[in-house]
Amino acid sequence: MRRLRNILSVGLVASVLAGCSTLSENMRVPEIDEYNNDSRRARVRGRLTGEDGILIFGNDRGSQRGGGAGEQSGIGVNAFLWRASLDTLSFMPLASADPFGGVLITDWYSPPGTTGERFRATAYILGRQLRSDGVRIAIFRQELRGNAWVDVPVSAGTASELEDQVLSRARELRSQATAAAR
């Protein structure tokens, strides 16, 4: 009887754990601001400066708002790089576009005639400045094997070729804007 109870309880625990989906989905490390802070500063909502403190050193991508080319357009990152990334990746369906964080994520896309493989791209605009290292693109590729899509490597140069495309488009856009302003 006791053994039966043990077996039942093990079964119960196992089913509870299974019902809770995976541990990794439910585990994360809290940010520092999730702990109590007894500073009087912590208890006021928002900041007069619009961000947490005045940046005196470094280049924080996380909280950049406006400034540079982005200021006029109301987006958080360089507007030329953002526009150029949209143009360059527009042949794929877009899944998500966050102009404040500067993240562009496409959905899976199969080039015409190649149904057995598909691609997905993620572009990160890294700041307000129009710089050659201001955009980073990651390409993901999958192949259909049997009934399942399987991750396969992408050749090393692909992402940087796409980045070059974005940069040249951004340069184009900028020279157009400068010409228009004259």
Added chain:
Amino acid sequence: MRKILLGTTAVVGAALLSNVAQAQTAPTVRVGGYFEFTGGHVSDTQDRNAVTVPAVGAAPARTVNRDKVDFRADMEISVIVRGKTANGLTYGAEIELQMDNVTNTGGAGNGGVVDTDEMWGFVSSPTLGTLQFGDQDSAADQLKVSAPSVTNLGESAGWDEFIAPAADGTRYILSTINDGSDATKIIYMSPQFFGFDFGVSYAPNGFEGEHFSVPNASGLQRDPTQGTIRNEISGALRYRGSFGNVGVAAAISAMRGDAQTTNGVVFNGATVGLQDPTAYQAGLNVTFAGLTLGGHYVWGKYAGASFGRAAIRDGLSGSSNYTLGATYTMGAFAVGAFYSHGTRDNGPGLSDREQTAYGLGAVYTLAPGMDVFANYTSITDRNIANNATNPTALAAAGNGSGGRNRDIDIVIIGTRLTF
């Protein structure tokens, strides 16, 4: 563009495994801070005849009441460092420079000397949790859940900056575990699993800052006779989650320490020992559509406002206090209310000290980072003794200056700017 992608498929054989590295973030240094102005109107029975006007010539000494109105200004400057390494570790430090009524050597000046409040660093791994080190609140404090409140309203909030200490040296006995001590320590905070996280902390003694010696005293921090607490250990378990539209936060916090090494204290002519201090806190907050209800209960072996921070005499039994609170936020406007009650054992033959407080307050966020606040707090204090940790008698009878009873009504109004 399609050509590039198609070209990729052609060279699959030669493809390298694409390794997406974590984005390394160059460290940033930010300067933030706050400025606060508060005006207070104090009606305190212990202010009656509390001030002596000295005799001059033929005019004899006499006593007068304290004024009812005072203004105060406060500020703090924070330096905030953050960074992230290529392997995903985040790191940083925070240094807070505060105005805390510190005077120049010898007590000169206007109390406007800047000193440090908290100063600490941390390293956080995306899988292993966070290690904090420095002058920082204990794990029990950082993870505690307490009654909700709005800016400067609470059982020991804006009001207690305006009143005189009672006969036992305390202004309030209602607070939460640790009561804000920043003794130099190390703190480990776990990752969060299914809404649960925990933390532990250790401080070898109660001192903070750069010193190895005890400020303004001969002796080292390592001397077991120094301070009021040694080997402070704290821990807490917290849960945060939501059920439908209802948010829930709950925590249990605990801390303990060893009493400093002494031969005891004198009580009723005999020598008695000290008890190691302990403090525990259980708290719950429930939030629904702008309304937050909650409370906390604190208990343990502590005295006055030294929640787990000072040893009490043998023979004194435990203390406890609780607070219930509610806040409601409508856009830029927030209101709050609380009720709080606490007792302290004054020893054999003496009635327990009892403090009761309730308050109502409102806050309007004029601009992001700028609050305007106003609140009213009423405090009733009974049976104040002559000493917080070693009471031997009640203070003088009555509710006048230095008396055992006290009634306070305080209204404060002010603004706090943060940047």
